[in-house]
Amino acid sequence: MKRRIQVVICRVCSGAANVLDVEKLLRVANEAPYVGSAIAVNYACNAKTIAQIVEEAKSREVDRMLIIPCSKSDVSPALFQAYKKKAKINEFLMETVDLVGEIVLPHRDNPARAQAKAESKLLAAITRMAMLEPLQKSSEKMRTKNVVIIGAGVAGVEAARQATQAGMHTILIEKSDKEVKAPGVVMPKTRLVSAKGHAGNFILTIEAGEKRETLECAAVVIASGGDWSDAKGPLVQACGAKPLYRLVQEIGEGIISREGVVIVDTPDPKADITSAQDFAWEDAIQSAIEIRKKSPETEVYLLFQEMRALGLDELSYRDAADLGVRFVRYDKKRPPHADPKDKSKIVVIDSVQGQTLSIPYGGVYYASIAPNPDNVSISEALRIPMTESGGLRRGSMQKGPIATPRPGVLVCGSAQFPRSENISRLEGRAAGALAAQLVSTGIVEFGGSVAEVTPDKCSACLTCVRTCPFEAPFIGNAGKAEIQLQLCQGCGMCVGICPSKAIELHNYTDDQLSTETASYIGGDF
Amino acid sequence: MAEREPKVVGYCCEKHGIECVNLAARSGKQYDASIRLVRVPCTGRVDGMHILRALEDGADAVFVLGCLEKNCYYDTGSIEGRKRVDYVKSMLSQVGIEPERVEMFNASSSMAWKFPEIVSTMTDVAKRLGPIEPRGDRQ
């Protein structure tokens, strides 16, 4: 490889504020090793200038480029495109140095030091540039346009609808045999067993009834929801408390108890953390209003620790109170319980008034959603971390509110944390849309600046396998670690932790980083 | 130069770390020029060896700047980064070098105030402790 660098300095930006002496920087660059050409231009983003830079690159036969613009974001993508296409320079041999953001602006009060620092930074960048290797990105086609949605609840059905409309094939997996009205394929009595592959080309193993099948898909949406079946807690045992959705169903069917309805925030008021509620109150208050309207003689009590009537639900809260719904706040230390003498009554101490109320009831319902126990198996299959409260954890907020840490897997509805019906539906729509956007490209890109193992050094200690959040490293047939490129995101976490120093991250190797640092430290300013 | 300026190396992640530096610069913040920023894709890439090598090569202090924990673009990168920094700190105190010379920081892209504060903390440390003396000169 020839290692000839072209240095392009944008005069307007880097010369800004008269802090830096661009001509001197050019001289420094020209004298540095490996530099084949150093030019300063006005407005590096201008089409004419781009042509001039590319011409210069061709005539000087450079193979790599260091551009010093205002900031990385201000370099026109057209410049990189022109370099790639016309000057045939590898995209991994083009780098930017943000002199403005790192030196000009923060050190403008001290031009002498700024100049010395800029020269030193430039030399460090040239040192780094000379050590970079050309890399290639690869791509593969997505084999299917399938989007698998786990759970046919409100969120799941909405996600299926959205993704189908965007032209995807949806496959809805539902563990029960309930009737589901959703577009695409619906598989009842099916659960996810395991998953292989990567975003764009997942291979899932599912269990439909007794049968195991494999299923290819491009993206996965988890809408496992909360768990309604298996509620525990003293109120369930003593009063037969049922989940709120049963109340909604009963109202829909016209079955309303005349002896009174009690809605309590959780079936287990003494629990250490009351992990439920949140948006569930929206549905609770609406149900209470409906009961009072349809059957005015039915007394409705809402027992709660915190009245979470969020947003405009506050207005419904007031309406409900006007309609005679009774709101009682209780203290966790004195939770509501069944009357030991008369099991048809609930005793609760109103923490505001201090009164002890004994409430007769026809039905007790709780407005909480317990986390779905299936989350454990889903999290194991797709290898997504779980939250302390038993939900599935989403990834960094930088990737948006419904993305999991694993690329290609989205999570919506109560699978994360209890949501009301409305919010679940909304998240389902967003997840469906996002999945469709992901799949619509049809191509998986990978490679480039990713990790690579030197098998001779590897002692197969599994440290990398344990550390990588994307599960890219695995122990291959040769008994040495290997990196699955499609999964590698290029963060370098395995590289930093490898005790045998057997893994390198392309273009961020130990040698490159240390040499760059040493060069930068060497500068006096 | 009358007085020796300190040398501080900062390994800075390409996501929120660098965004934080950019925002500080473009919000008119001024800070000491002794900082030498080296970009890494994620703080998880930083190896204890890089920090030690930087100290060996003449840096008075080294810091690592990454995304907030639980908000790391690569999920657990900044937590890994902190572990490595903590490990280096414990190693330094064993060989008699002040562990304050090495520090881990977290920032988000909307924190304009944070970077200048990190810089002043680290340059203060570097100025106070001075260059690392060769081992023979220590007690």
Add this chain to the structure above:
Amino acid sequence: MNNKVLVIGGGPAGLTAAQTLASDNEEVVLVERGDTLGGMARELTCKGISECRNCGVCFAIDRAAEIIRMPGVEVMLRSEVVSIDKKEDGFRAKIRSSPRYVTKSCIGCDKCSQVCPVDGKAIFAPCGSGHPRTHWIERGKCLHFRKQKCEKCAEVCPTNAINYDDRVKNVSRNISSVILATGLDPIDAREIPRLGYGHITDVVSSVDAERILNEKGRMVRPSDGTSPKKIAVIQCVGSRNEKTGVEYCSKFCCKYGTKIAQLIIEGDPDTDLDFYFMDLRTLYEPQDDFKKWANDMKRKVEKKKVPRVRLIRSMPSQAFLGDDGRIWLRTSDETDSEITETPYDLVILSVGMRPRAPPDLLARSLDLAMDGCGFVRCENPKEGARVIVLGAASEPMDIEETVTRAMAAAADVARKGGSA
């Protein structure tokens, strides 16, 4: 076919919608009233110290930084949509841009602002942490537009970014759909005079507190710049009240109120905090989490553990300045039986929100309606225009919900294509 999607408002809702649309290869015109993108999030502080607290502020800031370099998105700052009219092939939006007097060459070095002779400056850096970071001149204050013909900023500008000849621009764009995300106005705490906002310096609104935290990274008293030792946070100021402020719950105040409290307490070990609230409505976390955290925050005084954070379920009735210069809050306890007075160094009022109404002419040309609380509704838009109201203009919501809604809605618009 070359009809674009018009996004009105550059806050979290508008930005997310624009970004989703642009990644679906739609052309977008983003019109923002302010000087930079980011909306309310520009002045909100990140609530994390070393660990993320999921406030969502950085998401909006990141989108703002991303959108200004996205091809296919035309960003118009300091602009307003005047009207939208039906044309044969869709709609035509008239947009009016106020002059900025600073071109895109600005690199944000802030030299201009330092030399500006006007008291209180006439050339500014953009507000908060929004993007882009281009400065702008306020014509009303600038001496160039008076007799003096001052050109100090132009002389000092290293990139010749000052352009005094900038004029009001009226442009029109062919559009197919409108996404309305005009956002919210925080409630002015002066509406509740009994809590002292406006006449006691160290009674600040949560918006002020966020701004101070975002600028300085720590809480200081506006009066003397010292860090307060005892702080009171009062929730539901202006919200959930039929007489003053608004009757609905503003939804996000408990989320940010608790997170600001956590930020202050964990950031400064010398500070104590009292948290006054009516109901604790933290979002996306178990209702006990904050209570548990508050319970765990203790300090050791003479071998005894004293709580640093007290949660008090009460609405202080009055704030007044004591002879000692501290702010005293008069509160009754939960059952209204006892009245106490407690002194504080700083009082933060967690104010709620009102939807920001779109300009009259725009509202008329789209046949927008406001519901009883002022939230924008668009059930039967005129002449079949596709109008989607997003963000806090449609309902109280926090950043996270706003973002999710915007993603879902933008996908709908994108699928139906540019030509309606």
